[in-house]
Amino acid sequence: MTPEGLQRAARMLAGAHRVVVSSGAGMSKESGIPTFRDAMEGLWSSFDPQELATVAGFRAAPRRVWSWYAWRRERVGDARPNPGHLALVDLQAHVPRLTVVTQNVDGLHTEAGSADVVELHGNIRRVKCLDRGHPYDGPLPPYARGDEQDPPPCPLCGSPLRPDVVWFGEMLPRDAVERAWSLAERCDVLLIIGTSGTVWPAAELPLVARRHGARIIEVNPEPSELTHAADVFLQGPSGEVLPALVDAVAQARSRADRPPRDVPERARGDA
Numbered sequence: 695m696t697p698e699g700l701q702r703a704a705r706m707l708a709g710a711h712r713v714v715v716s717s718g719a720g721m722s723k724e725s726g727i728p729t730f731r732d733a734m735e736g737l738w739s740s741f742d743p744q745e746l747a748t749v750a751g752f753r754a755a756p757r758r759v760w761s762w763y764a765w766r767r768e769r770v771g772d773a774r775p776n777p778g779h780l781a782l783v784d785l786q787a788h789v790p791r792l793t794v795v796t797q798n799v800d801g802l803h804t805e806a807g808s809a810d811v812v813e814l815h816g817n818i819r820r821v822k823c824l825d826r827g828h829p830y831d832g833p834l835p836p837y838a839r840g841d842e843q844d845p846p847p848c849p850l851c852g853s854p855l856r857p858d859v860v861w862f863g864e865m866l867p868r869d870a871v872e873r874a875w876s877l878a879e880r881c882d883v884l885l886i887i888g889t890s891g892t893v894w895p896a897a898e899l900p901l902v903a904r905r906h907g908a909r910i911i912e913v914n915p916e917p918s919e920l921t922h923a924a925d926v927f928l929q930g931p932s933g934e935v936l937p938a939l940v941d942a943v944a945q946a947r948s949r950a951d952r953p954p955r956d957v958p959e960r961a962r963g964d965a
């Protein structure tokens with residue numbers, strides 16, 4: 695991240711009316727949440743995503759898939775929002791409209807205090823039944839590492855409960871997609887954070903915003919598939935870059951509110 699890049703991004707955000715944040719797994723890295731691929735470690739390393747994250751995989755081995763998600767749910771329950779999540783909460787005070795559209799299923803943006811969050815891939819803390827999608831918010835059995843558990847039955851229809859996340863081959867929640875796309879079409883600035891830009895349709899969101907005239911800022915320690923579309927690339931972990939960026943936005947806004955001190959009176963307003 696260069697100071698010039700940071701200032702440029704801060705000026706874009708300070709002048710924006712509608713901002714959309716598009717976040718991915720890197721956003722939660724500093725909260726200790728493994729990415730999907732990192733979560734396929736240890737006990738689970740011998741499986742592939744088709745076995746652990748598809749309806750067919752769940753039907754073939756419900757105990758295994760339920761237990762993998764029970765283990766991940768426990769880890770998410772222990773995790774806390776990191777300074778990047780908290781900086782986005784602070785950013786709400788500096789832009790009139792801010793919506794976070796996330797691919798993450800950990801619920802940490804909401805836990806941090808972001809007021810408007812669109813979850814494109816569901817939420818691992820919620821469960822619903824396999825056959826009818828009945829939501830279930832009652833107690834679930836605690837998970838001990840190494841355990842295998844059967845998915846509990848839905849109290850309404852008896853079909854097995856499953857995580858309320860979008861598996862490979864499933865449709866994204868329609869309301870979430872419609873809202874995210876309509877916001878992307880109308881925003882002034884879209885901030886891409888911690889995504890490789892390889893999972894569609896989420897990866898299209900910044901491109902939609904760009905086509906409709908938005909400026910694009912990206913935060914990531916590494917270039918991604920979307921870096922080519924960014925006006926400003928702020929290289930670094932989001933837990934460090936975002937607090938610095940939000941400070942710079944606050945300063946840019948307070949400078950804009952004050953007449954410049956070192957300019958003679960007559961020259962002001964000439965620009």
Ligand code: APR
Pocket residue numbers: 717718719720721723724729730731797798799815887888889890891892893896913914915916917918930931932933
């Ligand atoms: N801060 C910001 N970005 C980071 C950090 C960090 N501290 N650490 C890593 N990253 C970046 C990586 O450089 C990479 O570009 O986060 C990105 C993570 O990429 P992926 O694991 O591919 O995550 P994502 O783009 O969200 O796609 C994963 O799998 O589980 C599903 O719903 C999930 O659709 C999503 C997909």
